[in-house]
Amino acid sequence: xxxxxxxxxxxxxxxxxxxxxxxxxxxxxxxxxxxxxxxxxxxxxxxxxxxxxxxxxxxxxxxxxxxxxxxxxxxxxxxxxxxxxxxxxxxxxxxxxxxxxxxxxxxxxxxxxxxxxxxxxxxxxxxxxxxxxxxxxxxxxxxxxxxxxxxxxxxxxxxxxxxxxxxxxxxxxxxxxxxxxxxxxxxxxxxxxxxxxxxxxxxxxxxxxxxxxxxxxxxxxxxxxxxxxxxxxxxxxxxxxxxxxxxxxxxxxxxxxxxxxxxxxxxxxxxxxxxxxxxxxxxxxxxxxxxxxxxxxxxxxxxxxxxxxxxxxxxxxxxxxxxxxxxxx
Amino acid sequence: xxxxxxxxxxxxxxxxxxxxxxxxxxxxxxxxxxxxxxxxxxxxxxxxxxxxxxxxxxxxxxxxxxxxxxxxxxxxxxxxxxxxxxxxxxxxxxxxxxxxxxxxxxxxxxxxxxxxxxxxxxxxxxxxxxxxxxxxxxxxxxxxxxxxxxxxxxxxxxxxxxxxxxxxxxxxxxxxxxxxxxxxxxxxxxxxxxxxxxxxxxxxxxxxxxxxxxxxxxxxxxxxxxxxxxxxxxxxxxxxxxxxxxxxxxxxxxxxxxxxxxxxxxxxxxxxxxxxxxxxxxxxxxxxxxxxxxxxxxxxxxxxxxxxxxxxxxxxxxxxxxxxxxxxxxxxxxxxxxxxxxxxxxxxxxxxxxxxxxxxxxxxxxxxxxxxxxxxxxxxxxxxxxxxxxxxxxxxxxxxxxxxx
Numbered sequence: 025x026x027x028x029x030x031x032x033x034x035x036x037x038x039x040x041x042x043x044x045x046x047x048x049x050x051x052x053x054x055x056x057x058x059x060x061x062x063x064x065x066x067x068x069x070x071x072x073x074x075x076x077x078x079x080x081x082x083x084x085x086x087x088x089x090x091x092x093x094x095x096x097x098x099x100x101x102x103x104x105x106x107x108x109x110x111x112x113x114x115x116x117x118x119x120x121x122x123x124x125x126x127x128x129x130x131x132x133x134x135x136x137x138x139x140x141x142x143x144x145x146x147x148x149x150x151x152x153x154x155x156x157x158x159x160x161x162x163x164x165x166x167x168x169x170x171x172x173x174x175x176x177x178x179x180x181x182x183x184x185x186x187x188x189x190x191x192x193x194x195x196x197x198x199x200x201x202x203x204x205x206x207x208x209x210x211x212x213x214x215x216x217x218x219x220x221x222x223x224x225x226x227x228x229x230x231x232x233x234x235x236x237x238x239x240x241x242x243x244x245x246x247x248x249x250x251x252x253x254x255x256x257x258x259x260x261x262x263x264x265x266x267x268x269x270x271x272x273x274x275x276x277x278x279x280x281x282x283x284x285x286x287x288x289x290x291x292x293x294x295x296x297x298x299x300x301x302x303x304x305x306x307x308x309x310x311x312x313x314x315x316x317x318x319x320x321x322x323x324x325x326x327x328x329x330x331x332x333x334x335x336x337x338x339x340x341x342x343x344x345x346x347x348x349x350x351x352x353x
Numbered sequence: 354x355x356x357x358x359x360x361x362x363x364x365x366x367x368x369x370x371x372x373x374x375x376x377x378x379x380x381x382x383x384x385x386x387x388x389x390x391x392x393x394x395x396x397x398x399x400x401x402x403x404x405x406x407x408x409x410x411x412x413x414x415x416x417x418x419x420x421x422x423x424x425x426x427x428x429x430x431x432x433x434x435x436x437x438x439x440x441x442x443x444x445x446x447x448x449x450x451x452x453x454x455x456x457x458x459x460x461x462x463x464x465x466x467x468x469x470x471x472x473x474x475x476x477x478x479x480x481x482x483x484x485x486x487x488x489x490x491x492x493x494x495x496x497x498x499x500x501x502x503x504x505x506x507x508x509x510x511x512x513x514x515x516x517x518x519x520x521x522x523x524x525x526x527x528x529x530x531x532x533x534x535x536x537x538x539x540x541x542x543x544x545x546x547x548x549x550x551x552x553x554x555x556x557x558x559x560x561x562x563x564x565x566x567x568x569x570x571x572x573x574x575x576x577x578x579x580x581x582x583x584x585x586x587x588x589x590x591x592x593x594x595x596x597x598x599x600x601x602x603x604x605x606x607x608x609x610x611x612x613x614x615x616x617x618x619x620x621x622x623x624x625x626x627x628x629x630x631x632x633x634x635x636x637x638x639x640x641x642x643x644x645x646x647x648x649x650x651x652x653x654x655x656x657x658x659x660x661x662x663x664x665x666x667x668x669x670x671x672x673x674x675x676x677x678x679x680x681x682x683x684x685x686x687x688x689x690x691x692x693x694x695x696x697x698x699x700x701x702x703x704x705x706x707x708x709x710x711x712x713x714x715x716x717x718x719x720x721x722x723x724x725x726x727x728x729x730x731x732x733x734x735x736x737x738x739x740x741x742x743x744x745x746x747x748x749x750x751x752x753x754x755x756x757x758x
Contacts (some may be wrong), residue, residue: 142658144732145686153730212588221656233610234583236590237657263541265524288650289542290521350646352667352678353637 027246029053029124032267036118039081039111044156047117051164054120057127058171063200065131065176066255069096072307073184073296075260075279076135079148079179082312083293090309094122095129100176102260102279103135103186103218106165107146108286113155116165134172135186135260136218140209171203174217181255181301188259188276189248190216191229196252210236221262222271239317242272250277255301266315267294267308284311368455398544407423423707442480455482468644468672472507472514482695508645508670513701515670517647521547531565537573537608540662547649549666549677556704556757560620560697562666562679567616573608582611584659585687590750595754611683612654612662617695617710618679624708624753631752632676632698661736675699682738687717692742713745720744 032050033044043051053321072091077084091097095278104113105119122130136142143149143166176184176197183196192213202214209215218236223230227243246256259278262269263285269278283293293311298304507516522532532539539545543564550561648667655661666679676698683691690700692713699706717735723744724731734740 057732136658145736146655150730150733212592232657234587234657234659236584236587263522265528269525284513285542322368350648350667350669351637351640351643352669352676353634 029121032121033125035298036114037085039114039156040329041113042117044161045239046335047161048164049114049116050120050124051168053068053124054172055168057123058132058168058173061173062277063174063198063202063204065173066180067098067131067176067178069179069298071100071142071178071212071298072299073178073258073279074099074101075281075293075295076104076263077101077109077115078104078137078159078285079106079112079115080282080283080285080287080311080315081109081111081118082116082314083281084115086280086283086309086312089297091297091328095126097127100178100184101133102134103139103172103260105132105135106148107137107143109147109282110151110287112151113161114147122303131176132172132184132207133176134169134174134218136208138169138172139165140169141207145292167205170207172204172325173215174202174204175199178258178298179255179301180253181258182258183249183254184258185217185257186218187218187222187261188222188238188257189229189244191238191244192216194248194251196254198285220275222259224271242275245272245275252325258296263289263291263293265289266293268296274324277308283309284315287311287315370528380542381417383488385717405478419711423728467509467511470507472509472516473509474509474514475505475516476553481677506645506647510526510644510670510672511701512553513675513699514552514554515645515668515675516548516552517649517668518546518548518550519647519649520544531568535565535568535571537571537693538613539566539568540652542650542653544650544652547666549647549649549668551675551677551699553704553757556620558620558706558755558757560618560706561617561653562618562677562695566619567614568612570614570616571609571612573606573625573722582685582688584656584685599741610686611656611691612652612664613683613691613693614681614691615710615712616664616679616681617708622755622757624706624755626751626753628752630754632709636674636700637676637698639671641673643669643671645670656685660686660688661739673701674703681739684735684742685717689717690715690720690745692738692745705754706757707752707754709752710750711747712749713742714748723753 025115029050032046051341057305061244066336074087088094091099098121102121104182109115119130119132121131126198132144135145140287141161148165149159149162153159162246174185177196178184190213195218199213199217203209204214206214216238220240222245223239223241225241227241230239230241232236249257251268256274258279260279260281262278262280264278264280267280267283269280271277277296279294279296280291281293281295283291284292292308294306294308296304296306397737431484439623459554504519505516508513521544522540524560525545526543527541528543531543531545545564548561548563550563552559570579595631646667646669651664651666653663661682663682664679665682666677668677669674676696679697681691681693685690689711692711694709694711696709696711697706698708720741721731722734724734
């Protein structure tokens with residue numbers, strides 16, 4: 025398998041799609057590896073922590089170019105590999121191949137987008153159908169998502185998670201006993217870990233006005249860190265213009281790794297390179313130059329539609345290339 | 354003019370490669386299923402932005418006299434852009450401006466209208482309009498797609514000046530500043546500097562669509578909020594919570610988390626309501642040349658992945674008139690759809706400004722049943738604003754106008 029995965033990695037670096045049978049085999053293999061991992065894994069520095077990627081393949085390659093390729097650099101990914109970007113399939117396939125090839129050097133945490141329900145709404149499902157002509161690869165991938173870990177601890181001092189804290193979780197040991205091999209539920213500890221956001225105004229947990237979900241404040245962060253003898257929390261999940269954001273005087277840090285998010289936000293991105301407990305820095309970067317070229321590929325343009333009201337019949341590539349204005353009404 | 358995009362003709366996909374170990378994945382045959390529907394709003398919006406940046410390979414109607422002949426109307430009741438059928442199969446890719454395809458006789462038609470690019474009061478150093486190397490004519494906002502995305506194109510026609518501004522999302526200091534001013538957690542993607550502005554100095558008229566003003570109309574006081582929407586799984590979520598909430602002390606300050614704004618633009622003059630005066634659609638259906646076009650997002654929030662809330666503004670300027678469409682689009686998954694459209698129409702010579710406002714709304718389930726069940730990916734339809742707009746019933750409509758003296 026490792027020989028095959030080596031060849032897969034070579035192909036994926038070139039942004040080639042792997043065939044459906046290979047996807048099936050890779051997902052099976054990576055599940056075998058993930059099954060052995062605890063809900064919360066303990067890892068050591070030096071390590072580079074990567075936030076949301078969201079299918080921005082060229083920007084993921086940019087991260088490897090900047091931070092070093094596997095296995096020369098250890099990587100911890102904080103989740104949200106798919107949806108929104110154009111190349112979710114390529115991104116997640118590459119990441120699981122790297123995990124198979126270097127299981128001790130690459131760790132993949134689950135984000136809220138690694139879920140059946142969310143991927144149907146935000147593009148990954150559509151992308152699988154578009155690229156493979158059927159939903160089978162999507163089934164393989166989402167099955168595999170159920171095996172991803174929920175958190176990690178670096179050097180016994182930095183707790184890493186996709187979203188944040190939960191009022192149902194006081195200790196890291198409580199996370200370890202959660203049954204994680206399932207779709208992300210709407211409620212409970214597992215949901216909160218991938219969904220919640222820090223909030224400056226309120227010290228404790230607050231309910232979101234949406235009617236579901238929490239924000240967590242400085243008091244509960246202090247309590248959690250003290251109870252678990254941790255120094256700080258590292259998470260992703262929220263877009264920030266600078267590529268990272270520091271909360272509560274450094275107790276909580278957001279790492280965001282999708283530059284020019286959705287190819288139009290104009291934001292920077294960063295990865296956090298950790299050398300030891302006290303020595304770390306943010307490597308801030310901007311979008312990969314290939315992003316602006318991808319729009320000239322006919323197969324991508326063909327899927328775009330004129331935004332004319334109701335103007336929805338089959339649009340051919342040449343029309344789209346020439347059509348820069350829109351006679352909207 | 355800068356054009357920093359290097360083109361490559363290679364196809365990065367694996368389709369051409371033959372390898373016994375790696376069978377080539379089958380590709381979706383053309384014209385099957387739903388693949389003409391946009392993959393999601395973000396991709397569509399980006400493509401629109403990219404399209405808007407490049408000048409068209411041919412100036413649409415320079416060779417076509419402006420007449421009142423009706424353009425072809427498709428079966429959905431809208432009309433096809435005149436260039437759609439006329440673009441040659443060798444059209445140039447989006448980001449490459451092609452000047453030699455301009456036909457330099459457009460001065461003939463539009464000279465007497467006193468068109469200036471950039472607008473006559475635009476600070477020259479900031480204007481990024483692309484200009485035709487041959488005649489200096491500028492049609493469309495800047496093709497510069499490099500980082501940071503910052504564009505401030507403009508045009509003036511007679512006394513009318515049109516400016517647009519596009520910048521990246523706000524940084525964290527700006528977000529803190531506006532969060533305090535607006536007393537509201539800001540949307541996830543907040544393009545706080547984006548703006549579409551029209552000015553007529555001789556008549557002392559100013560009108561613009563901007564992000565901050567639009568958010569001022571979002572309800573942020575408890576007693577203001579008429580209808581409290583909750584996400585689909587809210588009830589179940591609360592039930593599961595009841596006995597274990599000792600740490601949860603406060604409910605976050607309530608506000609309309611869907612950002613449903615009924616913003617109709619910011620202006621310095623009063624509009625008069627009117628039953629009779631309406632935007633003349635027949636004039637807008639004429640295939641007039643589009644001298645200036647822009648399309649931008651003011652804010653967007655994916656409601657913690659419970660749907661989407663999006664405010665988008667686009668503008669097209671023709672020699673004799675302009676149209677702005679500001680559309681607020683809301684989808685709360687398994688709950689509701691809302692669309693709030695504001696259209697602003699200006700007839701330059703008559704100094705007439707008409708504003709029409711329209712609200713549409715329906716339950717999510719009512720729209721879901723209208724999706725073709727054979728499509729294989731029904732959610733894709735529910736991401737298509739234009740399709741939704743044709744399905745939602747209208748619940749409110751009003752027209753106003755100003756005739757500038």
